[in-house]
Amino acid sequence: MINEKNLRQQFQEIIEKHKGILFKVAHIYCRDDEDRQDLIQEIKIQIWRSLHKYNDKYKMTTWLYRISLNVAISFYRKNAGKKANTIPLDEQISRISEVDNSYKEHQLQLLDQFINELNDFDKALMLLYLEEKSHAEIADILGISVSNVSTKAGRIKNKLKKRFSNES
């Protein structure tokens, strides 16, 4: 009973402290607000389901990214073709950037568009790269070698540079 209570408290603290991870993953994988809410909910359920198995040899953020990205990729596939891309990009961006100047707005739009065009695994890599995770941690989360992470991150950066230089 005490364990159960501790687990509940631990879960609530984790969610409160790391909700940003859930939000960012949902944002990258779902274009639709409704889907995002559902995905965040599903990630929370899976975290709760897995909490008793948490192994502290992993960093909490590594563990949370693994769960969140695994759920997101499965969830995204499940919903692909149903509601994907139901909100046009510019509509979504304009909703959040009313007060921004047009240059920044344009940059944000380009970044959003770029991420949206990536495949499921590159999206995960891009997110971890933007979140300034080390190559070793990215490798640990994704399950690929550190050198593979470096190669892929380099490629994505080049693509990104090209995109921004073409459009600016």
Added chain:
Amino acid sequence: MNENTLKDLWKSYNEKLELSLSYGRKNAEDITQMKVQNFISSMKPVKIFTILVGLLWVGILGTAVTNLFIHAFSEANHFFLFSAAIQVTLTAIALVIYIYQLVLIYQVDISEPILETQEKLIKLKSSSLLVARILLLQLPVWTTFYWNDSMLANGNIFLLITQGKVTLTFTFVAVWLFFNIKIENKDKKWFRFLFGASEWQPVISSMNLINQMGEFKNG
């Protein structure tokens, strides 16, 4: 654009989007009250319904057929009896495989690295095709259960030939589908047609992820 500018852009992007998204439907406390830590309660209602219908069908038909075999074999219509026995056996096998797959999917540790976990999930989801292959094998017996001795002895020859052709066609189609429904054929038109329904989308989408995964793994 340099790396730092990009990361600053990302930060401001997230701050603004965070404001636009109300946080979750249920709060963390509600989730801890949900019974998600056992297999049955984690299942979607439609899956529970499918399993219940399957169990009912196999239970009722299985009992009836077994009783006929034991107590009324000589009087019973053998065409019906063997057709029903094949049907119920194949349904039972498919049901067991379906439940076993659901248990395995439930047991996948979602906190393992992404590629490893997704690979396991794809393999398990794709193996749902085996359930479809087994269920389709019963096609021919739906064309034989109403046969009887008198029909064969006194029936119109034209109707009997037509009946034979229908059964042979169903048998050919069932066997052909059994051997050809596989991941390698996922892009064929007939496959897309057969598995175009929305309930198959998660399986088809999982299969599409295989190519992405291969590219990602190999750099």
